[in-house]
Amino acid sequence: MSFLTHLECALCGDRLDADRLWNLCPACSKPLLARYDLEQASRAVTREQIAGRPANLWRYQELLPVRDPRFVLCLGEGMTPLVHATRLGQAVGFDRLFIKDEGLNPTASFKARGLGVAISRAYELGVKAVSIPSAGNAAGAMSAYAALAGMEAHVFMPQDVPPLFVAECRALGAEVTLVDGLITDCGRVAAEGVRQFGRFDVSTLKEPYRIEGKKTMGYELAEQMSWTLPDVVIYPTGGGTGLIGMWKAFDEMEQLGWIGPKRPRMVTVQSEGCAPMVRAFHEGTEFAEPWQGASTIADGLRVPAAVGDFLILRALRESNGTAVAVPDDEMIPAANLIGRTQGIFVCPEGAATLAAFQHLRDQGWIADDETVILFNTGSGLKYAHLWA
Numbered sequence: 301m302s303f304l305t306h307l308e309c310a311l312c313g314d315r316l317d318a319d320r321l322w323n324l325c326p327a328c329s330k331p332l333l334a335r336y337d338l339e340q341a342s343r344a345v346t347r348e349q350i351a352g353r354p355a356n357l358w359r360y361q362e363l364l365p366v367r368d369p370r371f372v373l374c375l376g377e378g379m380t381p382l383v384h385a386t387r388l389g390q391a392v393g394f395d396r397l398f399i400k401d402e403g404l405n406p407t408a409s410f411k412a413r414g415l416g417v418a419i420s421r422a423y424e425l426g427v428k429a430v431s432i433p434s435a436g437n438a439a440g441a442m443s444a445y446a447a448l449a450g451m452e453a454h455v456f457m458p459q460d461v462p463p464l465f466v467a468e469c470r471a472l473g474a475e476v477t478l479v480d481g482l483i484t485d486c487g488r489v490a491a492e493g494v495r496q497f498g499r500f501d502v503s504t505l506k507e508p509y510r511i512e513g514k515k516t517m518g519y520e521l522a523e524q525m526s527w528t529l530p531d532v533v534i535y536p537t538g539g540g541t542g543l544i545g546m547w548k549a550f551d552e553m554e555q556l557g558w559i560g561p562k563r564p565r566m567v568t569v570q571s572e573g574c575a576p577m578v579r580a581f582h583e584g585t586e587f588a589e590p591w592q593g594a595s596t597i598a599d600g601l602r603v604p605a606a607v608g609d610f611l612i613l614r615a616l617r618e619s620n621g622t623a624v625a626v627p628d629d630e631m632i633p634a635a636n637l638i639g640r641t642q643g644i645f646v647c648p649e650g651a652a653t654l655a656a657f658q659h660l661r662d663q664g665w666i667a668d669d670e671t672v673i674l675f676n677t678g679s680g681l682k683y684a685h686l687w688a
């Protein structure tokens with residue numbers, strides 16, 4: 301079912317055997333990307349065949365890394381609605397505004413895409429225990445798929461993480477360790493367990509397959525828009541897997557002959573309290589300096605240093621996109637505006653995309669007749685404390 305051929309380092313280009321377990325590139329410690337035989341895949345499957353398959357991300361199985369369907373762990377992730385937000389559009393005076401609502405995924409965020417695929421592939425490659433440092437949605441998603449595989453799940457969270465995130469992991473059978481410190485401290489404690497017990501680390505971009513799950517957002521966008529792409533995609537960026545993944549998906553689809561050369565302008569949104577990618581983009585650097593004293597209510601955006609920084613910056617620049625930081629205090633009002641016009645309770649990260657949209661329109665960066673996609677990356681339900 302899969303046309304996976306090998307892994308390739310995103311920086312040094314080294315090729316590696318895809319049927320062995322890898323974390324970062326052994327030569328340069330940068331992320332590895334999965335490569336496929338796209339010519340064979342284009343002969344094996346058509347867009348029409350895909351249209352007839354079940355409404356989850358495994359409809360793109362030829363372009364995903366799991367070789368044997370017995371290892372596919374599916375909770376119904378993907379194929380989320382692409383909503384034409386006409387009432388929100390009226391409220392802000394814009395016609396072609398769409399929301400890709402990722403809050404409807406299993407475990408209520410798009411992290412289910414990345415971890416669904418990564419845990420399935422780890423399961424296929426014989427992994428028995430997985431580990432993640434996380435301040436939010438990634439931990440819940442990992443716990444869910446590990447449960448389905450019968451794997452041990454080890455989660456390391458900062459002590460002050462909202463209680464619902466902890467409850468979810470525990471209910472899904474994970475062992476949760478609360479660490480007195482920041483997410484970087486959680487990373488250190490998790491790494492000890494990885495070394496000592498041989499657990500597999502599924503941190504953002506530290507293994508090659510979470511990005512494969514996230515890239516399906518790009519495939520879906522094209523499929524849901526009748527195999528065209530929008531003018532602008534606005535994406536709340538932490539580690540950047542979704543943005544990097546969609547950018548990769550667009551290239552794959554063009555090679556498959558499914559779309560033409562047109563690309564959306566990609567926009568990264570971060571919080572003013574943690575905006576390393578925005579700073580690096582505007583300074584014109586290839587990599588991003590770590591952000592000191594990161595602080596934001598949008599847990600998914602509190603990523604002071606991204607392993608895939610250069611890939612995010614490349615995608616923004618190649619697409620003629622941009623990067624915008626919005627203040628935290630614009631997020632809840634933006635969420636409420638989406639809520640009362642469209643009936644979607646969005647997370648603060650998703651709300652940040654509307655705030656960024658409004659800044660970009662004010663600056664004339666978005667024209668009135670363009671088609672714009674806002675990514676609501678998760679449900680507001682796990683963040684209800686922000687409305688208390």
Ligand SMILES: *Cc1c(COP(=O)(O)O)cnc(C)c1O
Pocket residue numbers: 409411436437438504536537538539540541542543599600601647649650677678
């Ligand atoms: C993790 C997360 C993000 C950031 O996603 P990346 O792909 O790592 O940039 C955004 N929103 C939510 C709700 C998240 O959980």
